[in-house]
Amino acid sequence: MATHPLTVLVVGATGSIGRLVVAEAIARGHTVRALIRDRAKGARLLPADAELVAGDVTQPETLREAVAGADAIVLTLGSFGTGSSSPQMVDYAGVRNVLTALASSDGAPPRIALMTSIGATIRSSSYGHLLEWKRRSERLVRASGLTYTIVRPGWFDMNGPDERQLVFLQGDRRRSGGPADGCVARADIARVLVAALTAPEAADRTFELVAEQGAAPGDLGPLFAALDQDPPGSLDAVCDEANMPLDAEPQRVRDDLETVRTRATA
Structure with a gap:
């Protein structure tokens, strides 16, 4: 159970990872608020203990109720x-x-746990530029001034039943574009995301998450503690390749970063 129960907003709550995050957070004693677009779908997929809040991440004006009073947000x-x-x-x-909605919300700044993907620093169009957009979302979170943990999981649920030993990596150097980069169970991704919300050692860390042969660890604290913190003020994670120069980014992306940075220092 959580030592200090939080009000946790889960964004992407009806997805395959989000549903597990909701269940894990409830099991840890947190109050869980699930952002949903379809209330009937949310009621069907999520535990009755979860508070359902309607909103759509593509429409920032619908997110104010969801973020209000949240101690932590898992994306x-x-x-x-x-x-x-x-x-x-x-x-x-x-x-x-979500960050825009937070800017007009009262209360203490929430802690953020963002899930992106292993290979986020690959410069390739093979995924329709998906990874580049995920990396840009990481940059927004780092620029926000909020305390965060960014988790880049490997391929979901492609690990063997005896591969539950979690490994935290930094530098994003596994770039085969397939399961050879590493695999991890969805349930373990959810566990790490929720644990990061209350682990002091996880603050302002970015890492790739995979599983290797062995038993699941009982305590994630030492794994978080062994990580290097992202450099203060940096848009990219510690050890990441500097292969996405800001001055080559689309103007709208640079404008978004400047807006987020300005809010953080206001």
Whole structure:
């Protein structure tokens, strides 16, 4: 159980990871608020103990109620198409819009846990630029001034039953573009995201999450503690390759970063 129960907002709550985050957070004693677009779907997929709050990450004006009073926010956004469900509109702009809603919210700043992906620093169009938009969402979170943990999981649920020993990596050097980069169970991703909300050692860390042969660890604290912190003020994670220069980014992306940075220092 959580030593200090939080009010946790889960964004992407009806997704395959989000549902597990909701269950894990409730099991840890937190009060869970689940952002949903479809209340009937949310009621069908989520535990009765979760508070359902209607909102759409592509529409920032619908997010104010959801973020109000949240002690922590877990973002497990995942796009699955084009248009309003494209990587740009969901994986990136969804994070931007949550941060925008927070800017007009009263109360203490929440702690953030953001799920992106292993290989986030790959410069490749093979995923329709998905990874580049995920990396841009990471940059927004780092620029926000909020305390955060960014988790880059490997391939979901492709690990063997005896591969539950969690490994935290930094530098994002595994770039095969397939399961050879590392795999991890969805349930373990959820466990790490929720644990990061209350672990002092997880503050302002970014890491890749995979599993290797062995038993699941009982305590995640030592794994968080062994990580290097991201450099203060940096847009990128510690050890990341500097292969996405800011001055080459789209103007709208630079404008978003400047807006988020300005709010953080206001």
